[in-house]
Ligand SMILES: O=C(O)CCC(=O)C(=O)O
């Protein structure tokens with residue numbers, strides 16, 4: 001089937017938003033675009049590279065900690081991830097989502113959360129028709145799978161497009177380096193013992209989100225309000241549309257995150273909020289649609305399934321009692337707490 005012919009058959013190829021994609025008045029974005037928050041920090045990591053001075057490094061650490069306290073989110077530039085690896089990754093998912101649905105679905109039935117823990121499952125592909133909140137669908141397709149360890153998990157990734165494994169593994173190797181650097185800086189900024197976050201953070205999983213053009217984005221949502229169940233999430237986005245929004249925790253208003261070319265977005269997840277005993281914020285965020293296609297690829301850097309997640313002892317004393325009780329990460333991920341603000 002030619003691409004044009006296939007496009008005609010695709011679920012989003014409609015002139016107006018079908019009733020079962022229209023969110024209620026209180027959940028839909030309503031007015032769009034909403035203002036971009038210009039004060040979300042854009043941090044230049046070049047200055048934290050090995051050859052830079054100690055005071056430059058400390059200043060970057062300070063910026064990361066402040067951004068994580070104030071917004072729970074920041075962008076990084078000069079992050080060391082090869083521009084070519086990013087370009088190839090974006091092109092890969094552009095091609096992946098264009099494929100016919102039979103090629104995107106995993107042939108293994110009964111996919112579940114095990115897929116994220118390297119179980120025997122493959123990947124989870126969701127078409128917009130699979131999603132429903134109160135009978136309303138998200139304007140999004142997505143694929144999700146485990147990425148750790150890269151070489152093993154790769155055997156269970158898609159094989160179409162044929163370059164899938166090669167392109168993604170290259171990007172993930174770079175993500176391991178970048179996430180290690182960022183976590184190390186957060187570790188230092190929080191005053192945790194050396195390697196504390198690195199040790200608890202080896203597992204990665206991936207979610208790629210495809211938000212097709214939408215005839216009326218004021219009515220629909222790409223992703224509902226949530227927090228990430230990770231330690232940190234590193235997100236790359238394709239397209240110029242402003243799709244990611246975060247809640248301003250001072251006034252509860254939505255703010256747009258600027259789609260900066262060549263930047264990566266770093267998002268503090270619930271696990272890091274818990275480990276830091278609430279010092280770092282895990283932001284509530286959502287994805288809105290636009291008239292243009294937008295794709296985002298999120299790498300979730302997680303604790304291993306059997307690790308016990310709790311406030312770090314170094315951050316707890318009689319004046320700062322632990323705000324969260326210990327939970328095994330795999331239990332947390334399957335609980336209703338996984339995607340909401342930690343309490
Ligand atoms: O598409 C986006 O910008 C947000 C993606 C996201 O929040 C997620 O995958 O958890």
Ligand SMILES: [Fe+2]
Pocket residue numbers: 226227228285
């Ligand atoms: Fe998210």
